[in-house]
Amino acid sequence: ALITCFNNDLSIDYESMDKLLSHVILGGVDYLVLLGTTGESVTLSKKEKNEIVTFIRRKYTEIPIVIGIGGNSTGDIIQEIKETDFEGIDAILSVSPYYNKPSQEGIYNHYKMISKESPKPIILYNVPSRTGSNISSQTTLKLAHDFENIVAIKEASGDLDQIMNIINHKPDNFTVLSGDDSLTLPMIYMGAKGVISVIGQLFPQEYTKMVHEALNNNIYKANSIHYNLYHLYDPLYIEGNPVGIKAALNAIDICNLVVRPPLNNASKKIVDQFKSILHNK
Numbered sequence: 719a720l721i722t723c724f725n726n727d728l729s730i731d732y733e734s735m736d737k738l739l740s741h742v743i744l745g746g747v748d749y750l751v752l753l754g755t756t757g758e759s760v761t762l763s764k765k766e767k768n769e770i771v772t773f774i775r776r777k778y779t780e781i782p783i784v785i786g787i788g789g790n791s792t793g794d795i796i797q798e799i800k801e802t803d804f805e806g807i808d809a810i811l812s813v814s815p816y817y818n819k820p821s822q823e824g825i826y827n828h829y830k831m832i833s834k835e836s837p838k839p840i841i842l843y844n845v846p847s848r849t850g851s852n853i854s855s856q857t858t859l860k861l862a863h864d865f866e867n868i869v870a871i872k873e874a875s876g877d878l879d880q881i882m883n884i885i886n887h888k889p890d891n892f893t894v895l896s897g898d899d900s901l902t903l904p905m906i907y908m909g910a911k912g913v914i915s916v917i918g919q920l921f922p923q924e925y926t927k928m929v930h931e932a933l934n935n936n937i938y939k940a941n942s943i944h945y946n947l948y949h950l951y952d953p954l955y956i957e958g959n960p961v962g963i964k965a966a967l968n969a970i971d972i973c974n975l976v977v978r979p980p981l982n983n984a985s986k987k988i989v990d991q992f993k994s995i996l997h998n999k
Contacts, residue, residue, distance in 0.1 A: 719756040745922025749782040761978040775806035788813035816849035855883040885909035
């Protein structure tokens with residue numbers, strides 16, 4: 719789940735974006751997710767979103783790309799889908815409606831309408847801590863069974879019972895992905911097939927290896943990598959996302975600390991903590 723790099727004047731920093739992309743692709747990640755929460759999509763204009771996607775897909779043609787198209791207005795999402803050029807795009811990540819707090823029937827109908835209009839496979843995104851409502855396992859399973867182009871869910875509820883229920887009853891062609899870096903390993907052991915990761919852009923080689931080792935049932939190796947990275951999760955998220963990951967990437971000279979308002983740049987405490995952690999790693 720890539721950040722969007724900004725200059726000090728809050729414009730998009732394409733030089734740093736290029737540096738970040740080279741870093742993660744050389745690190746062996748399996749796919750890129752653009753314009754999600756970590757990418758500060760809610761602060762990007764339509765023009766900026768189009769420019770980011772165009773920049774990346776023209777230069778990095780060999781790796782699958784997922785773009786975020788979601789929000790709390792079903793009609794606006796459908797209109798955005800109709801206006802989007804999907805050349806070089808492999809799938810859509812669509813967050814459950816936030817702020818409105820729809821019923822489960824409302825969530826189902828929201829995705830039903832998007833499914834009818836989408837020319838690309840859809841990954842549901844359940845993140846109740848941000849949206850204010852949960853996609854229940856029953857709603858996820860109904861969507862998975864009813865619509866062939868709804869192919870996966872990024873599950874960030876943290877509710878392992880809910881996630882196990884989805885994994886246990888999902889159709890074979892539906893994929894469960896972790897949306898919480900720290901829970902990726904236990905979720906894979908439960909039957910998930912991967913992750914849309916934040917820390918993966920800081921340590922792409924290590925985190926990708928951890929996921930692949932877990933998927934290949936090399937539990938000892940996967941656990942070893944997991945616990946080697948575990949101490950990073952608290953400082954990564956304590957001041958919010960993507961504030962922490964930008965501080966970490968800044969410590970390895972990938973990008974500036976800059977986030978767009980209403981977020982604040984990382985505090986000196988977090989910046990110094992990451993410099994200490996990463997320079998001593």
